[in-house]
Amino acid sequence: MRGRARELLAAGETLSAVSRLLGVSRATLRDWRDRAGAEYGPVDCPLCTNGKPAAGPYAHLLGLYLGDGCLSVGKKQVYALRVACDNKYPRLIDEAEASMCAVHPTRPVRRVQATGYISVVSYWKHWPCHFPQHGSGPKHLREIKLTDWQRNLVIAEPGPFLRGLFHSDGCRVTNWTTRPVGGMQKRYEYPRYQFSNESADIMELCQWALDLLAIPWRMPRRNALSVARREGVAVLDRHIGPKS
Structure with a gap:
C-alpha cells in the first residue's frame, strides 16, 4: 500500500x-x-522481522534507558520511551534525540520541558521489544539482565553504551592530591570518571563494558565506580568526554 x-x-x-x-x-x-527512505514502517519492528537495530545508536540508547529512561504504556498499547536529560547539557539532549531517531526513524521524537530537565520522548508499540528490561518499579529493585542479542550489540559497540551510561549517571571531574617534592608539598590535578547507580546489575553491566575496552576501574563504594588511571581516562575521553 x-x-x-x-x-x-x-x-x-x-x-x-x-x-x-x-x-x-x-x-x-x-x-x-x-519518509520514503525509512528502513521500516511505523508499525514494523526489525526485531519482530528477524532484523536488528543499528548497533551504535541502540547501544547508546540502551545506556541512556538504563540510566534515566523509562517505558510507559498508553492508549492502544502504544508505549512512550522517555529519557530525562538535564537542561544544562544541550549536546546530550541532541544526542539522545539522534539515537532515538536512528533506532525508530519513522516517527518524530518530541522534547517535553519539565522542571529542571527535558524529556526526550518517542511513541511506539514495539519499544518493549527493544527494552525487555521494562517492568514495574525502580530498576534497582528488580533484575536487570541483557538478552543475548543486546549483549552482542554492546560487544560490538561498548563505547556508545558507556557513553549512554555515563551521560545518565556519571561525570568527568578533576581531582587533586599533594605530594612532597624537595621537602615541600606540591599539588597535582588529574581527571577522573565517576559512575554511580543503586542497581547492582546495572553497575555490573558498566564494569563489563569497561572490561571490553580494557579500561581499569575500581569501586570506592558499593554503588560508585571510578576510572582514574591515565590510560583509562584517555580511552573514555575518546568515547565520552565532558558533558556539554
Missing part, C-alpha cells in the same frame, strides 16, 4: 486524490511520502 501510494504521488497525483483512491488519510500519505 505504501509503495502504491508513493508511485501515485511521484506521478503527480495530489494527496486528496490518492486518499480517495486508496482510502488512506492525507496525514498518513504525507508521512509515507516524506
